[in-house]
């Protein structure tokens with residue numbers, strides 16, 4: 082069974098490449114729409130599932146992995162900022178507070194009709210940031226393709242006071258949970274490259 086990561090995210094690819102598993106990457110073209118009043122956990126699992134199904138419906142024999150990451154501050158979902166002004170606004174809101182980073186994961190193999198959905202939550206506390214700190218961060222240009230307008234794997238690390246939970250979940254792929262799901266549902270052991 083071939084394995085496909087249904088993602089255009091270079092971070093997700095890199096995290097999975099750190100294991101021995103052989104896989105291909107194919108980008109899903111779904112529209113990532115967030116419905117009004119939809120609970121955050123439902124959002125990430127639904128979007129991960131939609132990305133996964135988009136690819137699985139063409140590659141029915143393969144095992145497809147999809148993921149979706151959002152940032153949640155006081156029950157409000159922050160996706161990717163549309164421009165640098167919105168990025169500035171998002172980082173200002175996150176300053177001095179704790180937010181959740183939630184990643185949904187979906188695993189689908191249509192031939193065996195197996196569909197697995199799960200999510201992982203990490204807590205991230207930001208330092209109290211000055212306007213200058215936020216400006217300095219925005220000019221690094223790493224905000225735009227990231228939920229919550231920051232990347233903890235880059236300069237975003239300098240904004241963080243404390244994290245609770247899986248670091249890799251924040252970067253976009255909770256590899257430890259994914260390993261459990263692959264083993265439990267598909268008999269794939271990442272220690273041995275599948």
Ligand SMILES: Cc1cn([C@H]2C[C@H](O)[C@@H](COP(=O)(O)OP(=O)(O)OP(=O)(O)O)O2)c(=O)[nH]c1=O
Pocket residue numbers: 087088089090092093108109113132148149150151152161182226227228229231232233234237251252253
């Ligand atoms: C909070 C945070 C998010 N992110 C990224 C992870 C995700 O790539 C992105 C959230 O967008 P997603 O829509 O989850 O993923 P994507 O559009 O990058 O890739 P694809 O849908 O093709 O799989 O934010 C970081 O890289 N670092 C961080 O610290």
